[in-house]
Amino acid sequence: MIEIQNLCKTYGALRALDNLSLTIRPGELFCFLGPNGAGKTTTIKILTGLVRATSGRALVNGTDIQHDPIAIKRQIGYIPDTPYLYERLTVTEFFRFYGELFDIPEPRIAEELERNFTRFGLLEHRGALVKELSHGLRQRLIYATTFLHNPRIMLIDEPFVGLDPYTIRLIKDLLRTHTREGGTILLTTHILAIAEDIADRVGIIHRGRLVALGTPEELHRKHGGDSLEDLFLKLTRPDGA
Amino acid sequence: MPPAKALLTKTRFQLRGTRRVLLEQSRFKVLFITVFALLFEGLLCLVFHDAFRFLNSFGGAGLMMIGRLFALFFLGLGMMLTVSGIVTSYSSLFGSDEIPFLLVRPFSMSTITVYKFIQAAGFASWAFFFVVLPFISAYAWHQRLSPLFVLWTLLFSIPFLFLFAGFGTLAILLAVRWLPRSPRIRNTLLGIGGLLLAAGLFLADPPTAALSDTQFNVTSLIPGLRLAAHPLSPSFWIAEGITSLTHGDTSRGLLFFAALLSSALLTGLVIERVGARTFYDAWQRSSAGSARAHRRPVLLPVLRHLRGLLPSDIAAIITKDIRTFFRDPVQWSQAVVFFGLLALYFFNLRRFNYNLLPDQWRSAIVFLNVFAVSAVLSSLGSRFVYPQLSLEGHSFWLLVLSPATIPRIMAAKFLLAFAATATVSVTLIAVSVNMLGTGPAINAAAIAVIAAVSLSVCGLSTGLGAVFIDLEQRNPAAIVSSFGGTLNIVLCLGYMLAVILPFGVLFHLREIGILDTHTFRNGLAAASAWLLLLTLAATLLPLLFGLRSLYRRLPVKPNKATCPRNNN
Numbered sequence: 001m002i003e004i005q006n007l008c009k010t011y012g013a014l015r016a017l018d019n020l021s022l023t024i025r026p027g028e029l030f031c032f033l034g035p036n037g038a039g040k041t042t043t044i045k046i047l048t049g050l051v052r053a054t055s056g057r058a059l060v061n062g063t064d065i066q067h068d069p070i071a072i073k074r075q076i077g078y079i080p081d082t083p084y085l086y087e088r089l090t091v092t093e094f095f096r097f098y099g100e101l102f103d104i105p106e107p108r109i110a111e112e113l114e115r116n117f118t119r120f121g122l123l124e125h126r127g128a129l130v131k132e133l134s135h136g137l138r139q140r141l142i143y144a145t146t147f148l149h150n151p152r153i154m155l156i157d158e159p160f161v162g163l164d165p166y167t168i169r170l171i172k173d174l175l176r177t178h179t180r181e182g183g184t185i186l187l188t189t190h191i192l193a194i195a196e197d198i199a200d201r202v203g204i205i206h207r208g209r210l211v212a213l214g215t216p217e218e219l220h221r222k223h224g225g226d227s228l229e230d231l232f233l234k235l236t237r238p239d240g241a
Numbered sequence: 242m243p244p245a246k247a248l249l250t251k252t253r254f255q256l257r258g259t260r261r262v263l264l265e266q267s268r269f270k271v272l273f274i275t276v277f278a279l280l281f282e283g284l285l286c287l288v289f290h291d292a293f294r295f296l297n298s299f300g301g302a303g304l305m306m307i308g309r310l311f312a313l314f315f316l317g318l319g320m321m322l323t324v325s326g327i328v329t330s331y332s333s334l335f336g337s338d339e340i341p342f343l344l345v346r347p348f349s350m351s352t353i354t355v356y357k358f359i360q361a362a363g364f365a366s367w368a369f370f371f372v373v374l375p376f377i378s379a380y381a382w383h384q385r386l387s388p389l390f391v392l393w394t395l396l397f398s399i400p401f402l403f404l405f406a407g408f409g410t411l412a413i414l415l416a417v418r419w420l421p422r423s424p425r426i427r428n429t430l431l432g433i434g435g436l437l438l439a440a441g442l443f444l445a446d447p448p449t450a451a452l453s454d455t456q457f458n459v460t461s462l463i464p465g466l467r468l469a470a471h472p473l474s475p476s477f478w479i480a481e482g483i484t485s486l487t488h489g490d491t492s493r494g495l496l497f498f499a500a501l502l503s504s505a506l507l508t509g510l511v512i513e514r515v516g517a518r519t520f521y522d523a524w525q526r527s528s529a530g531s532a533r534a535h536r537r538p539v540l541l542p543v544l545r546h547l548r549g550l551l552p553s554d555i556a557a558i559i560t561k562d563i564r565t566f567f568r569d570p571v572q573w574s575q576a577v578v579f580f581g582l583l584a585l586y587f588f589n590l591r592r593f594n595y596n597l598l599p600d601q602w603r604s605a606i607v608f609l610n611v612f613a614v615s616a617v618l619s620s621l622g623s624r625f626v627y628p629q630l631s632l633e634g635h636s637f638w639l640l641v642l643s644p645a646t647i648p649r650i651m652a653a654k655f656l657l658a659f660a661a662t663a664t665v666s667v668t669l670i671a672v673s674v675n676m677l678g679t680g681p682a683i684n685a686a687a688i689a690v691i692a693a694v695s696l697s698v699c700g701l702s703t704g705l706g707a708v709f710i711d712l713e714q715r716n717p718a719a720i721v722s723s724f725g726g727t728l729n730i731v732l733c734l735g736y737m738l739a740v741i742l743p744f745g746v747l748f749h750l751r752e753i754g755i756l757d758t759h760t761f762r763n764g765l766a767a768a769s770a771w772l773l774l775l776t777l778a779a780t781l782l783p784l785l786f787g788l789r790s791l792y793r794r795l796p797v798k799p800n801k802a803t804c805p806r807n808n809n
Contacts, residue, residue, distance in 0.1 A: 011529060048345045052525050073347045084342040086251065088258030097254065100247035101346055129258055 001026050002047065002153060002186060007056035009042050009208070016042045018208035019056070024186055024201075026152075029179045031199035032188040033228075035236045039208040040188040041081075044155045047186070048078045060153055074102065077151035081158040083142045087131035091122055094130055095145050102149035109148070116144040120170065135162050143171060147178070154178060156187040160194055172198055192228045202228070206236045244348045248356055267724070274727055282375050289379030297383075309470050311484070314376060316469035316476035319405040322365055324578050326409020329361040331574070334410075334520070335417060335527040344524070354414070354516025355509065362406035369402055370395075390487040397479045397498060400505035404475055407508035414515055418523035475501060554645035558653035562629065572625060579617045580665055587669055590676035601752035603677045607687050608745035610673040614666050615694045615741060619733035626658040626702035627729045628720035631711045647791050651784065655703040663695040686744050686765070693740060693772055697779035698733050704783025705729045708790045736779045743768040 002024040009017040017039045024030045032040045045051040046058045049065040049072070057064055065072040086094060092113065099109035117123045120140040125133065133141065139162075146154075154175070160168050175185055175198060189195055195202055196216045204212040212219055212235055216228060223231050263271065296310075334340065334357045343353050373394065381390045420430065469476045482497030551559070566572050587610065590596065595606055630651075633640060640650050670691045674684040709725025720726060747764045750756045756764065 050341055050344055051528070070347045070349060073345060076345070078345045080341070084338045086255060086339075088262060089251065089254045090258065093251075093254040093258070097247055097251040100250055101244055129261065 001059075001061055002030075002184060003057070003059040003062075004043065004047075005057045005059070007043070007046065007058055008054045009039075009046065009051065010054050016208055017046075017053070017056075020205070020208065020210055022203060022210060022213070024184055026184050027179050027182050028200045029175060029185045029187070029198055031195040031202045032186060032205060033190075033192065033195055033202060033232060034188075034205035035238075038205045038236070040205055041157055042208075043205075044078070044157055044186065044188065047155055048076065049073070074149070075151055076153045076155060077146040077149070079142055079146055079154075079156045079159065081161060083138070085130045085138060085142065087129065089130055090127055091117075091130065091133070091141055092126045094141065095148070098145040099148055104149060112148055116148070120144045136164055136167050139163055140167060140170070143174060147174070152183055154183060154185045154187075156185065158189060159187055160189060160191055168194075192232060196228050204232060204235055211235045244346070245352055245356075248352075273724070277727070277731060278371075282371070285372075285375035286379045286382075289376050290383055293379060293383040311380065312469040312474070312476045312480035314476075315401065315479050316474065318369060318372065319401065319476055322369060322402060322405035323409045323412070324582075325365040325368070326361055326406035327413050328409075328574055328578065329364045330358065330406075330410040330413045331417070333357045333361050333364075334413065335524060340524065349517065350520045351513045351517035354410075354520045355513050358407065358410045358509070358512050358516075361410060362403050365406050366402055370398070373398055386487050390483065393483045393486045393494070397483055397501060400498075400501040401475060401479050404501065404505040404508050407505070407512055410512055411508070411515060414512075414519055414523060417527050418519040475504065552649070554643065555649055555653040555656070558640070558645065558650060559657045562654070562657055566625075575624065576621060579621065580669065583614060583617060583669055584672070587673045587676060590673065596676060596678045599752075601749060603679050604683055604748040604752050605745070607674055607677060607679055607683055608741060608748070611670060611687050611691055611694075611745075612737070612741055614669050614691055615698075615737040616734070618662055618666055618694055618698050619730060619737055622658070622662070622698035622702040622733055623726055623730040624717075624721055626654075626662075626699055627706045627726055628717045629654055629658075630703070630706045631709075631720045632717060634712055637712050648788060651703060651707060651787060651791075654706075655699055655784065658699040658703060659696060662699060663692055666691045666695050682765075683748055686748070689769075690740055690744055690772065693776040694737055697736050697740075697776050700780030701732055701736070701783045702729055704785070704787035705732070707787025708783070710791065710794065732779070736775065740772050740775055743771060 002022075004020055004022040007017050007020040008015070016037075020039070020043065032043065034040050042051060043058075046053045047060060047065065049069050052066065060072050061075055063072055086097070089097065095113050095116075096109055099106075099112070104112075117126055120143065122137070122140060122144060125137060130138065130141070139159075156175075159171055159175075163171070172194070175187070179185055179200070199216060201213070201215050202219060203210055212223075212231065214222065219228065219231055220226065223234075226234065334354070337357075340353070340357075343356075374391075377391055377394045380386070381388070468474060470480075471477055478497040478500045482494050482501065485491075485497065486494030550556070590606075595603065598606070630637075645653075667688055670687050671684075674687055679687075705725055705728065709723065709728075711720060711723065743764075747756070747761060747768055751761045
């Protein structure tokens, strides 16, 4: 469960988050929508501990990451829009490194490696260096590894950028399975059709404030039958447009 | 501690990956670099050995110098390691893409800090050992010491390396965490700190003391000698420890090794504690600093005038490159450190009474100073000028498809590099000759040579940077260490030796009375013609090859001389 209470973040004069409050329940896939610079990535970075909030609280399973960082990091999986991977490790070595990092027993790493590499089409690339992989294969590798320690909370920034339809479907199925098994997912995307397709609830953020919140159907009803795209454009219109 | 174990496994895997990448490189390239490195080491060993023989020829004072030179050598290396530790720790703790990855995984802050400290010390170590090996081999050869001496030195070097690199890591951790953000307050504090450090060094190494005449002369000629040989200085421990073990005094040798090892371990412990307490806050500060909403335009009033002086496309590229340089602390800090140390040394030449030395010594020092500045120029040319075209990376299309033609893009890069390096290097040599009080002929020759070196280093680095352009590579270190980068530094060093030696030798032979005025003048005319010819070749040829290479490689063929126009 993710609980965000009156979260504020400022960078000098810039207010990236302005009193944001939100709760995401277990088993829920929550989609964060908003124009560039609206505060989506900042929210995720505060939840992961990469950025410290100016005020307010961000709780993961009832605990603030600032209070018990290592325990929380064991419960979360974070996939940034351009993930960092060790270029000079092979695909298999990277997977094993990740498993050791979370103290996963060797037999389970081997078992998961076989299963995940088959599922993500990485078997034929298992001996390649990470630097030799295409963008799509790198994304598949990061998904294959991030789920290895079975994180209950997934925080994903722009998961579908530059991916082919096969990989998009693969990831959508993976996310749905994760929420069905009781996991919580907070993801950001600019692809509104995907948000409508997979999200249990959607939040639209603009200039650090939550301007709309609900299931896609609720938002549709509440705003006079507007499509998600029309609603998004209406609520996040730049000044003077 | 599973995360720490995982990091070790990852490092092992990475080394294996690096070996694999190396094996995939061209054999000629690997062979060329290996042979060059071995030749360089061998030559350096010969030079050091010759220097020891030279000092030996002075009798008492020379022998005293050789004995203490070992401690002084390690003090110098220690200071370099600290500076290197500051630069590499900053980039690995605060500028590395790996840190956000590690921060969201179950690592404690102390684990991340210690891991990055070891990594920074590792980066610094190859250059350290590259210099240490020929020096100690020459020393052992000259003193007819057993080969065990080299082994003991390498053993002692490991804690010494971690100790001094650790000082750098600690300094940067505390500076990023606690230095005020306001540039005015920060610069004032840094200035006061620098003055206090200089005063501390002066007090620790006073030029006069209750010494014998010979000791006085030795200590006044070689700065830092007293500090290096102080019983509480790690450079004294390492020098004494190695010589004791080599001469069979095991217990005394092990005592000094224990002193070094315990100090290095204590430094590691302090880094772990300081990292646990400050790293997260320091990283937040450093990240917040890079996310400023409003950034002050760098040198805006000065750069505005460029548009009036230069064509707008060249002015635009130069302005962009200046801003990029000043906004990357790793880049400008290296330039400041190298040139700053040289400036500090040149401004102190009179404090060491070098201006009172006989003419032949002062003429040698002038050209040694030209050599030192040229070596730094070659190194910085390879580090910053050579990779600048490659570092345009995926943005290069923006330049290529703009009305700026390829010759003008290269001209912008070359002119900026030359203006910057020539200004700094000519100023430094002007300070050096002024402090030494040498005659007008030698002053003019030294300044002409350094200006020519600046020109050629920039020509070579810009030209070869275009010949070996790699737009896929984002890591400057990888570009610099590529075949083209290695060739560039070899050619820069070769050129530098080829133009400095004739002038240095000519002036030296005249000062010791071997050359008469007529022969000297003829020699000077020939050396000047050689300088002109070689400089033109080293500047223009690489630029022309670079241009041809860019035209051949680029998928989009922009016009060669005129701006494209839309005919629709």
